[in-house]
Every structure is written in C-alpha cells, then in structure tokens.
Amino acid sequence: MVVEVDPRISYIFPTHYLPNMIELERISTLDHPELRPYRTLRRAVEHINQGIFIAEGEKVVRRFLESDLAVVSLLLTEEWFQRFEGILSARKEGHIEVFIGDKRLLETIVGFQLHQGIMAVGKVPGPYPLTDIIMKKPSSHFLVAVESIANSENLGVIVRNCVAFGVDGLLVGETSSSPYLRRAVRMSMGTVFRLPVIHVQNLASTLRKLAEDHGMGTIAAHPHPEGLSANAVDYSGSICLVFGSEGSGISPEVLQSCQQTVAIPMTVGTDSLNVASASAILLYEARRLGKSTPQSGRAYNSLGEHRT
Numbered sequence: 001m002v003v004e005v006d007p008r009i010s011y012i013f014p015t016h017y018l019p020n021m022i023e024l025e026r027i028s029t030l031d032h033p034e035l036r037p038y039r040t041l042r043r044a045v046e047h048i049n050q051g052i053f054i055a056e057g058e059k060v061v062r063r064f065l066e067s068d069l070a071v072v073s074l075l076l077t078e079e080w081f082q083r084f085e086g087i088l089s090a091r092k093e094g095h096i097e098v099f100i101g102d103k104r105l106l107e108t109i110v111g112f113q114l115h116q117g118i119m120a121v122g123k124v125p126g127p128y129p130l131t132d133i134i135m136k137k138p139s140s141h142f143l144v145a146v147e148s149i150a151n152s153e154n155l156g157v158i159v160r161n162c163v164a165f166g167v168d169g170l171l172v173g174e175t176s177s178s179p180y181l182r183r184a185v186r187m188s189m190g191t192v193f194r195l196p197v198i199h200v201q202n203l204a205s206t207l208r209k210l211a212e213d214h215g216m217g218t219i220a221a222h223p224h225p226e227g228l229s230a231n232a233v234d235y236s237g238s239i240c241l242v243f244g245s246e247g248s249g250i251s252p253e254v255l256q257s258c259q260q261t262v263a264i265p266m267t268v269g270t271d272s273l274n275v276a277s278a279s280a281i282l283l284y285e286a287r288r289l290g291k292s293t294p295q296s297g298r299a300y301n302s303l304g305e306h307r308t
Contacts, residue, residue: 021094021096022096023095023096023098024081024100025099026101028101030101030108030109035075037050038121039109041111044182044183047181048178048180052122052124053121053180053181054121054182055122055190056111056116056118056119056120056182057115057116057118058080058118060185060186060190061084062084062190063189063194064193065088065091069125069193070122070123071091071096071122071123072097072120072121072122072123073121074097074099074119074121076099076100076101076106077100077101077102077117081098127199128169128196128198129198130200132196133169133198134214136168140238143168143210143216143241144162144169144171144241144279144283145171145173145203145206145207145243146172146173147245148175149177149245150176150245151177151246152178155184156179156183156184156185156186156187156188156192157187157276157279159179160187160188160191161279161283162191162279162283163188163195164283165286167283169197170196170197172199172200173200173203174199174203175251179192179197180197203257204253207242207254207257211259214238217234217238217239218240218242219233219239219241219242219259219260220242220260220261221241221250221262221263221282222258222262223263223271224261224263227261227263228263229262229265230262230282231285231289233260234290235285235286239286241262241286243278243279246275262282264278264282
C-alpha cells in the first residue's frame with residue numbers, strides 16, 4: 001500500500017491494518033535528516049559504522065529489493081518509482097520510506113551518472129556464523145577468504161566472481177574493508193546481496209580451525225616458487241581459497257595457516273595480476289577441475305545464472 005505523506009501533518013496508521021506500507025514523500029530539498037546518507041555518499045566508512053549501506057543504480061537497487069536484506073529508504077525520481085512500485089509493495093517490511101525528487105535535484109548528488117537517479121539505503125546484515133555455512137551443506141564446501149583488501153572496487157569484483165562461480169561464503173579478514181562499502185556494492189553489481197559474508201576476528205586462526213575441525217583444504221593464492229600451478233591443484237572436497245592485497249600479498253601468519261600455495265602461470269617479466277582478475281581465474285579453475293555444480297556443463301552468464 002502506498003501512502004503519500006504531507007510533511008506538515010502527523011499520521012498514525014494501525015500496524016495490523018497495513019501488512020506493507022510505503023510512505024511516499026515528494027521532496028524539493030535534500031535537507032531532510034532522513035536523507036543524510038544520500039548527501040554523504042563519499043563517507044562510506046561512516047555508513048558502515050552506522051550499520052547501513054548504499055545501493056545505487058537500477059540493477060543494484062533491483063537486486064537489493066529482491067533480496068531478504070532490510071530496506072531503510074529509497075530516493076528516486078517519479079519515473080523510477082513507477083517502475084519499482086510493484087517490487088516495493090511486495091517487500092515484507094511494515095514500513096518503507098520513499099522519497100521522490102525531481103531529476104534536477106538528484107543530479108546535484110555526487111555520481112549521478114552512476115546512480116541514475118535511483119538509490120536505496122539498507123541495513124548491513126548481522127553476523128553470519130561460519131558454522132551455519134558448514135552445517136547447511138552436508139557435502140563439500142567452497143569458500144573464499146580475503147586479507148588486507150583495502151580497495152573496495154577490487155573487493156566488489158571478487159564478490160561478483162564468487163557468486164559467478166558458486167562460492168558458498170566469503171570470509172573477510174580483520175584487515176580487509178567491508179564488501180558493503182558503496183563502491184564494493186556497486187562493483188559487485190548487487191551480487192553481495194546473495195553471498196553469505198562472514199567477518200572474522202583472526203583469519204589465520206579461522207583457517208587453521210577449518211582445516212583441523214572440518215578437513216577443509218586451505219589454499220593461498222601466492223606466487224611462491226614452491227607453489228603449484230593453478231591447473232595442478234586438487235580442488236576436490238572442501239576448500240577455501242585465500243587472496244591477499246596487491247601490494248603486500250598474504251601476510252606470513254596467514255600464509256603459514258594455509259596448507260598449500262597456488263600461482264597462475266604467466267610469461268617472464270610479469271610477477272602478478274590484479275587480485276580481482278586473479279580471483280576470477282582461480283575460481284574458474286577450481287570450478288572446472290574440482291567443484292561440480294548442480295547444472296554442470298551448461299553455460300553461465302557473468303552473474304553465475306544459467307544462460308538459455
């Protein structure tokens with residue numbers, strides 16, 4: 001149900017009467033307190049500290065609204081609202097604030113070419129226990145861990161690659177940035193809303209526990225002389241691929257917690273790849289050589305969905 005609100009009047013709606021209510025407010029200024037997250041798009045860390053994230057652009061917002069993550073508000077043009085009213089009405093929240101502004105007003109918000117006049121604020125999901133992923137699947141598990149990934153755009157692409165190749169969950173180490181930062185969400189194309197994210201306080205300890213308690217093979221993406229080539233690793237069974245930062249790579253402590261290292265063969269003179277590019281190659285190899293899928297042998301698009 002859509003209720004258009006006059007900000008000059010107070011309304012009281014019985015909650016038993018409205019299973020889903022969209023509170024619609026047309027705005028001519030961005031000075032409303034509720035619009036602060038949209039005015040501070042460049043303060044992504046501040047948003048994470050507040051437990052919220054920003055989704056921007058048609059595809060990302062649509063995937064957000066199709067997910068189970070909690071919606072706080074939307075800011076969009078009248079044209080976008082007409083296209084999204086149906087999906088908004090299907091949400092389970094009892095109350096969603098929707099602000100409609102003129103295109104010229106929304107153009108004053110940084111990055112209009114990226115957000116296209118449609119944005120949403122969501123709540124960062126609470127802690128996801130690693131044991132939930134382990135217990136959810138009786139068969140082998142496919143995990144990815146990241147350490148010291150500070151570049152949120154790289155992290156967003158890694159998330160997208162994880163979803164594309166059927167990773168069960170992403171372990172985010174204590175020194176990595178959040179995959180819910182605005183640029184990470186955007187670069188993931190909204191696939192972060194489909195991937196369980198587990199923040200760990202001590203990645204090295206967590207990797208050792210996975211190996212000792214759950215028999216998981218821990219494999220570090222690291223150009224070590226004694227490391228195996230990407231096409232020579234045994235990816236069968238439960239595995240966790242570990243990726244580090246481009247600058248310093250994987251720390252010695254985390255490296256020592258991994259059972260083996262893997263490297264991508266490259267021509268002489270090239271010592272490494274962008275970590276997002278490397279993750280795509282290794283995840284593809286893991287999927288091709290050892291991780292079967294329910295739809296094995298079919299073609300998939302860039303989001304890991306079946307392509308007809």
